[in-house]
Amino acid sequence: MDKLTEVLKRKFGYDSFREGQKEIIENVIAGQDVVAILPTGMGKSLLYQLPGYLMEGSVVIVSPLLSLMQDQVEQLKMLGEKRVVAINSFLSFEQKEMVFRNLSTYKFIFTSPEMLQNDRFNHALSAIRIAYIVADEAHCISQWGFDFRPDYLRIAKWLQQFRQTNVLALTATATSKVVEDIKTTLLMREPFEYIHSLDRPAIAYEAIEVKDAQEKLAWIIGRVSSTEGPGILYTQSRKKTEMYAHELQKRGIRVAYYHAKMEQDDRILVQQQFQQGQLDWICATNAFGMGIHKDNIRQIIHDHIPTSIASYMQEVGRAARDGAQSIASLLFTATDVEQAFYVAMQDFPEEADIRLAYESENIQLQLPETTTRILDYWKEELKEQETIQLFQTIKQKKWAEILALYTMLQNETCIREQLLRYFDEELTKRPKYCCSKCTIPLQEILVDRKHPPEHKEEMNWKIKLDELLHS
C-alpha cells in the first residue's frame, strides 16, 4: 500500500480514492497551487484534510460560510482529530486571545474571510509554519456573481504575506470566467487544475408542468405517499415547509419541516432524525442541506423554479451519494418564473437604495447583511452611477439565468445536457435513466412505498429510557 492510501485507510477509513482525489492530493503535497472543481458530495473535504497529515505545519482553511465551517470542524473531530479550531466572530475576545497564543498547536485552522483583517490573528499566523492555505467555496471570490463576498476578495492582499505558501482553491460550481477570477485573485502560479464533470449519472431529472399550487400539492402528496424516500422537498417559504409537512403528516408520512427560523437545538434534532432514518422526508427551505451526511437520499423534489442554476445543482446533488439510482423532480407553473425572479430580487438593492447609500454614511437600509456588505464594498471602489450600472447588469444576468432554467424545463431538449452546457460541459455518456424528456420510463426508478402509514404510539418514558441506555 502506498503512503497516501495508507493514510486514507488509517485516518479516514476508506479503502480507495475516488476519481481525481489522489491526483489533487499529490499536487498539494508537491507544493503546487491547485484549483479543484468537484460537484457536491464528491469528497471535497478529504482533499484539504489528507495532505495535512503528510506535511509539517498547520493547514489554514478560509471558509465564507459559518455554518459550513462549524460542520467541517465537527466532522474532523468525529474522525478523532482534536487539533482543530474555528476562528470566527462567535469566539469571545478572551477565547480568541487564547487560540492565538497556542496557534501552532492546531493542525487545522478554520477562519472566516472577515478574520483575515484581524491584525492579532495575522501576527500569530506569521509566527507559525503553514503547510498550505485552502480557499473553500472559492467561487464567492468572483465579483461578478451574487454569491460574491467582498471580504473574501481581500484575501488577495492578505496572501501577499504568504507568497511562499501554496494555495488550494475548492468549489462545487464555477464557470470558466469564475475560474479565471479565482486564479487571479489567489495569485496562483501555473496552478494544477482539476475539473470534475458536474454530471451525476445516478440522478435522473424530471420536470413537470402543472396548473397551479393546488395541483402541486396533490402531486406531492401522491408521490410521497406512494413511493419510497428518503427525500427532501424544497420550497421557498417557511410557511410552505410547515404546510407541506402538516399535509404529509396527516397521511402517515414520517416527515418534519426545517427552516432557518427554528431554534438551533430543534434544527439539529431534525437533521439527526433524518440522518438516522427516524424521518423519511424533510420539507425545507434552502437553509437545509449543508452538513447533511446522508448517503441514501433517493428523491429531491422542488415545488418551484430555483433562483440559481448552481444552487439547484447543489440541492439536487444531495441525492445519490451512495451512487444508487435516485430522482430529482421539479414542479412548476407558468407563473413561477416571475415568482423566482421576485424572490431573487428581494436581496437586491434598488436604484434608490444605492443612491441613499452614497448620499449618507450610516444609513440603515432594509437589506440583508450580505447585500449591505457588497454595497459597502462597491461604494469604496466605484462611483454611484457605475454601481447602479453594475447592479443593473447583475440583475439582468439573474433574469437571464432564471429564464434559461425555465426554458430548460419547458423545451424538448434533454435536461441533463442543458444543465451541463450551462457550465460549459458536454455530456459524454448518457445514463440509462436520464430525464423526463429522454422519455425513459421514470416509473421504473421509483420504489413502491413499503412503510405502512405511521400511527402514533403512546409515549412511555421507561421504555424509551431503556432504549437509550440499556444497562
Place this chain on the structure above:
Amino acid sequence: MYFQQLLLLIIHKFQGERSSTAPYYLLKGKKSGQTIQDVTYFQLHSYFSLYPKLAKETYEEAIKNLHAEGLIVMNESRVAITEKGLHQIVSIRRPFYSGWILRGKEFIFWGRVELIVQTLSQFQGNEKKFVPVQKSNEIHHFVKVFLQERDFQSSSFGAHFKKQLFHLLENPLLLEIHRNLFVYRLSGYKNSGLTWEQLASHHHMTVLDVKFLFIECLHILLNDITEEKYPDLHALTKGIYVQTPLTDSAFKTSKLFEKGYTIEEIARMRFLKENTIEDHVIEIVSADPTFPLQAFISKEQVQKVLHIAQERQTKKLKIIREELPDLSYFQIRLALTKGEEING
C-alpha cells in the same frame, strides 16, 4: 392551555395593579428596579426569569387570546383577571417553579445530562464517533471532565447513572407528561430526541405549553437533587444556581454602600442617575432583609406606609403618597418592599 393558565395565575398575583407587560418582564427576568421590586411586592419569586427567550409577539398573542376569551380585562395601565378567569384557575394544580434561583440556567443542567446520555448511549451502541446534539463548548468541556473523572466506559457507571436518572424521574411531584417530555427530548445511539413541535403535537398542546412544562419538570427534578441522594447528578448542578441574586450593577452599588457612601455620591461616582441607584437599593433590600434602612427611612415611617397599604388594600404609590405627602416615592417603595418581607 398550560401556558394560558400559568399566565392567569401570574396576572392574578399582580392583583390588578400592573399593566399587561409586567408578566412579560417577569417571565423574561428583566433586571429593572420595577420588576425586581414587584417580585417581592407580589411574591413572584418562583416565576422570575422562567423563560428569558420569550418573544414579545408570542406573549402578546397569548394575552390577546386571554382577553378575547374574557378571562382577563385590561386597559393601558392595568390587567386583571375576571370572574371567568378565576374560575379557570381555582382548582388547577399549582405549578412548581424556582425561577428566582435558577433564571434559565436549568438548561445548563439539562445540556449536561443530554450530552452524557448521548455519549453513554453511543458507547453502548459501539459507535464512539458521533455529532453531539449539544453545541456549547462549555458543556462539552464540563462533560468531558465529568466523564473522565468517572470510569464512564465501564458498564457499572452506565447502569449507575441510569438508575439515578430513573429514580429521579419517579419523583411523585412529577406528572407523567413531565417524565415523557424529559426522556423523549433526549438523544442517543440511532435514537434522536424529538423537537418541541413534535412533542407538542404528540400531546395536542402548543409549543409554549410543552416548553413551560419541560422547565417545570427541570425545576422539580433540581429541587430534589441532593449530594447524598444523587451524587453524580448533583455534580451536574454545579454553578447553575444564582450566587448573589443581585444584578452586577446593583452589586457594585451595594459594595459602595458598605463603604458608607450616600445615594448622591454613588450616583456621581458611577455616572448613573440617582433614580437608578434608588432602584438598586430596592433590589438590595429585596435580596437582603438585613440591609439597614435607617439612612433612607425611619421605622415609624415604614409602619405608617404599611398601615395605609393595609387599610386601603393597595400597593399603589400614588394613593399612599396622597396620605403621606412628606415621603418620596422611593421611601414608599422601600417601605412596601420591607413590608413584604415581614409579612411574606
